[in-house]
Amino acid sequence: MTETESPAGPDATDRRKWLTPGVRGIGTASLLADVGHEIPTALLPSLLTSTLGAPAAALGVIEGVSDALAGAARFAGGVLADDPARRRKVAVGGYVTTAVLGAATAGATAVWQVGVLRAAAWTSRGLRVPARNALLADIVPAKMYGRAYGFERMMDNFGAIFGPLLALGLVAWLGVTWAIALSVIPGLLAAVAIIYAIRRTPRPTSRDRVPLKIRIRPVLKGGLGRLMAAVAAFEVGNVAATLLILRATDLLAPGYGTKTATTIALGLYTAYNLAAAIASIPAGRLSDRLGTRGPILVLACGVGAFALAYALFAVGNAAIVLLAIPFVLAGVGIGAVETAEHSAVAALAPKELRGSAFGMLATVQSLGNLAASGIAGILWSAVSPMAAFTYLTGWMLLALVGLGLSSRRGH
Structure with missing residues (x-):
């Protein structure tokens, strides 16, 4: 056993290097x-x-406006997050404000x-x-970004599972209004957790300061720009669940x-x-091991998993077991894609552009998803569900071509 290897083996040693308190x-x-x-x-x-x-x-108007503002805010948040000191404040403020405002809807009349x-x-x-994504890149070695x-x-993704289940329990116990109001508790605990993480990240110095400036062209250059183009193709086909x-x-x-079909x-x-939750860490581990x-x-x-899933949705099959296959494929796909997107941006973006790069990624994701759902919905109504999912499959194939070109040209 080497000096750096723990009694539990090299895997345990690696885990200590990336699964830090932060x-x-x-x-x-x-x-x-x-x-x-989610509540x-x-x-x-x-x-x-x-x-009311x-x-x-x-509901459609409120959600559409909210999603559009969230997309714009992600771009602005990227600009703010370029500065290491500022990104800490944005992260904490974002978690607190989201929790309070979300719960405050319970009192709306x-x-x-x-x-x-x-x-x-x-x-x-x-x-x-x-800010959160940039903070994560600050506290782990580059070779362990994937994990x-x-x-x-x-x-x-586990939060996306537990949130609706907790909502159902709270509604049965206290009703809709109180359930929404109590959502502030996990939201504020999330703010406490991010503060805990921040206190375990290196404190930025005056030399780390980055001026507040919109940076678009530098983010879209070289390997990072080619990645964003491929990601955009994927996101324009990444329809809402x-x-x-x-x-x-x-x-x-x-x-x-x-009723039973909905259930x-x-x-x-x-x-x-x-x-998606189960696939995320194995996808990250594979990403790290492949260099x-x-x-x-x-x-x-x-992306390939999504292409296959959408093709199966296009064909359509009323057997529950056969319907489960594209759902699981899409879940594995999103677990792998989101992990790899973040890892790739963290690896390719210069440190002083990391916030802007993550902001650009989040903006592409938001606008792409909006376009995917809107166009697919129109095709669904005007032509057929098969046409909608065939269209989405085409974007997945285009994204694969873009990723192939990006990989071939190098970083």
Whole structure:
């Protein structure tokens, strides 16, 4: 046994190098924050339609405006996060503000109040994303980015599972309004976790200061620019998971009835999130072991899983077991893709541009997802679900071509 190797073996030694208190703190923050904002998200339709008597269209407008503001905030958050000292403040402020504003919707007495609070909460959430991702890159060695980002993504995906389940329990116990109000607790605990992580990161010095400046062209140059182009192609085909749920519900309804079909579809969506959580760390470990091209190769594997999943959704099959396959494939795909995207950006971006690079990534993700869901929804209604998923599959194949060119040209 070498001096640096622990009695438990080299894997345990490696784990101590990347699964530091700071990484655990950031991962815990992601878990708790996701639980916190999934509760009001899951209960927002009921609050608007049942409690406030708003039409269903109000939900679409509020969510659309909120998502658009979140996308813009992610870009601005990237600019702020270039500076190591500023990114710490943005991260803490973002977690606290998102928790308070999200829970405050419980006290809304008018639809416009819900809209303002939801939009403000999503803006705060968008601002904190690049700061959190840049902080994670500050505290682990570059050769272990994959595992660290895989851990953070795993915790985030577990939050997406636990949040709606907790919402259901709270509603049954206390009702919709109190359930939303209590979402502030996990949200504020997430802020405590990010503070814990920050206190275990190297304190920035005056030499680390970066002036506040919008940097677009430097982020889109060289290998980082080629990566962003391939990621954009993927995200324009990365449809919201709600359309996957709708596809499953439509296929199952003739044989099971609408209510049972919806329940089964939500169960399949849980399998999607579970697959994403389970796949994240293995994807990160593989990315690290494959060296400098590891993130691109893992990203390509994830995109390939999506291409196959969408092709299966296009064909359509009402058997539950066969429907589970594309859900699991898409879950594995998103676990691999998100981990690899973050790892690749952390590796390719110069330290002084890391915040802007993560902000650009988050903006591309947000705008791409909006375009994917909008166009796929139009194709679904105007032509057929098969046409929508065939269109999405085409974008996955285009993204694979882009990743191949990026890998061939090097970084």
